[in-house]
Amino acid sequence: MMSYLEEHYELIHKTPRLFALHVTREQLLDTLHQITTHTSFDTLSQLTCTDWIEEERFELGYMLTNALRSHNLMLKCSIARDKVTMPSLALLFAQAEVMERELHEMFGIGFEGNETLYDFALEGWCDIPPMRREFDTLAYVNAHYDFREGREDNLDVKEEIKKRKAAAKSAKETPSGA
Amino acid sequence: MERKVITIYHGPQHPGITGNMSVELDLMGETITRARTHVGYLHRGFEKLIERRTIIQAFTIVCRICVPEPDPNEANFALAVERLAGIEVSERASYIRVMVLEMARLGAQLLWMAGQSGSVGLGTVGQWSIYDRDLILDLFEQLTGGRVYHMYIYPGGVRRELPDGFLERLSALLDYLQKRLDAYDRLFFDNASFQKRAIGVGVVRGEEVLRRGFSGQVLRGCGFARDLRRDNPYLLYDQLEFDIPTQSAGDVYARALVRRAEMRESIRILRQVIAQMPEEGAIMQKLPKHRKFTLPKEDTYVAVESARGEFGYYMAGDGSEMIRRMQVKGPSLIHAFSLLEPLLVGEELSNVALIMNSLGICPPEIER
Known part of the structure; x- marks a missing residue:
């Protein structure tokens, strides 16, 4: 299994049981086909995405595992953030369908050939895909939600601690019964 | 007579659904003709929040990713940070981690038993198993201060030393649970009511299941002895003796029998941990200060075998x-x-809850 990979690819040994290799978008399907045909890495177990906004790219990770579940191989593929489509793996792996659906919703990545890219966990979402780095959670919350009454004094923990210390100090300085 | 397809939503508010999830069902009479899963009722944005937090701040979130079984999350988080930061954990801390994970596995299986028995109307089983799970939670409370969310397994080791007499109390609880498992056999697993409902229902079979990424009792229930504790060992599992129970029928009942045997294996592992754990040794490595605890620009993947399957x-x-x-x-x-x-x-329609429970589906972990 490993000899084939080492012979044909620049394999990165992360641990004795975890390997990685880099592929381009164009090489992805062919590489997957070769690996699933010639090695025992024949199961897709996870599809990850990391937003490297400062480098203007997404890094997708196709995590493969073998039938014995003893080793993992991650195929890493970088794509430009503004050109976000990938070929779907749904025909190769049935489980890719829902994984791609999630990444489509969270990062706005299109998967050509996947017919199920409708809402996943967010219903009727029309803002920036929320897992993109430019999506500001705090700004979104401030714009869409009101703070519940009675919790204002807990908004700034540092201020609250200062207030409590000042109150305790003042109580100490003021004689009881005064 | 015209036969009409009707659509109903099974959940999210439904006693037969495992958490906040909904299954949209098309029905022809009582028979399901199409099913569609809907999630999003418990989306908390944890993965997004973690990107803006330091390691100790993120640590307080991860256990909440799966309510019935938080500890595999803590273990994964710690293992991943340790691998990236190059931190080694002491043998004693590793034993304590195995102990926590197996206690959590037992607790999760007892909770599963409550849900599964409820889905076939055997309410007494759930009352018993929730009580027994509470006894495990009592020990967790002594050990960590928390019953459900423990925040105990932290990068570098574990956060507290074992309280005095803890292993003796754990040993006594294992003796008690061992006897209770025999009672559960009579009350639940060998109960004709459950067998008639579970045998031949929700059948998963064939070589193809390995390629589709299934794990846990789904694989072991159809004959594949796959368990990361042995196949891709972590912590000290390669130094412990335990079997990987399997069944061949691939139905709801087979998955239940696998779980039944796994509870006995967890007790077996815990007894070894109690016997082998070094009495002395550091439980936590010296870590960088909060704001200086950085991770290099690298990535990794870690996975543990949770009570329901591969958790990575x-x-x-x-x-x-x-x-x-x-x-x-x-x-x-x-x-x-x-x-x-x-x-x-x-x-x-009446089998939906039964099948869902048997697959170990936990919606909070889907949408994070």
Whole structure:
């Protein structure tokens, strides 16, 4: 299994049981086909995405595992953030369908050939895909939600601690019964 | 007579649903003709929040990713950070971690038993098993201060030393649970009511299941002895003796029998841990200070065998004190969509809860 990979690819040994290799978008399907045909890495177990906004790219990770579940191989593929489509793996792996659906919703990545890219966990979402780095959670919350009454004094923990210390100090300085 | 297809939503508010999830069902009479899983009722944005937090801040979140079984999340988080930061954990801390994970596994199986028995109307089983789980939670409270969320397994080791007499109390509880498992056999697993409902229902079979990414009892229930504790060992599992129970029928009952045997194996592991744990040794390594605890610009993947299947974390650092990306991979995403949807077609409406429970689907872990 490993000899084939080492012979044909620049394999990165992360641990004795975890390997990685880099592929381009164009090489992805062919590489997957070769690996699933010639090695025992024949199961897709996870599809990850990391937003490297400062480098203007997404890094997708196709995590493969073998039938014995003893080793993992991650195929890493970088794509430009503004050109976000990938070929779907749904025909190769049935489980890719829902994984791609999630990444489509969270990062706005299109998967050509996947017919199920409708809402996943967010219903009727029309803002920036929320897992993109430019999506500001705090700004979104401030714009869409009101703070519940009675919790204002807990908004700034540092201020609250200062207030409590000042109150305790003042109580100490003021004689009881005064 | 004209036969009409009606659509109903099974959940999210339904006693037969495992958490906040909904299954949209098309029904012809009582028979399901199409099923579609809907999630999003418990989306808390944890993965997004973690990207803006330091390691100790993120640590307080991860246990909440799966309510019935938080500890595999803590273990994954710690293992991933340790691997990226190059931290070694002491033998004593590793033993304590194994102990926590097996106690959590037992607790999760007892909780599962309550749900599964409830789905066939055997309410007494749930009352017993929730009580027994509470006894495990009592021990967790003594050990960690928390019953459900423990925040105990931290990068570098574990956060507290064992209280005095803890292992003796754990040993006594194992003696008690061992006897209770015999009682559960009579009350639940060998009960004709459960057998008649579970045998031949929700059948998963064939070589293809390995390629589809299933894990846990789904694989072991159809004859594949796959368990990361042995196949891709972590902590000290390669130094402990235990069997990987399997069944061949692939139905709801087979998955229940696998769980039954796994509870006995967890007790076996815990007894070894009690006997082998070094009496002395550091439980926590010296770590960098909060704001100086950074991760290099690298990534990794770690996984543990949870009570429901493979539970993995992908983690990437970027040189700062924040975690650049942490992505959770639990068994539920694939089981709830790729498996449950086709599996329900052709089944009776009354079997939906039964099948869902048998697959170990935990919605909070799907949407994080």
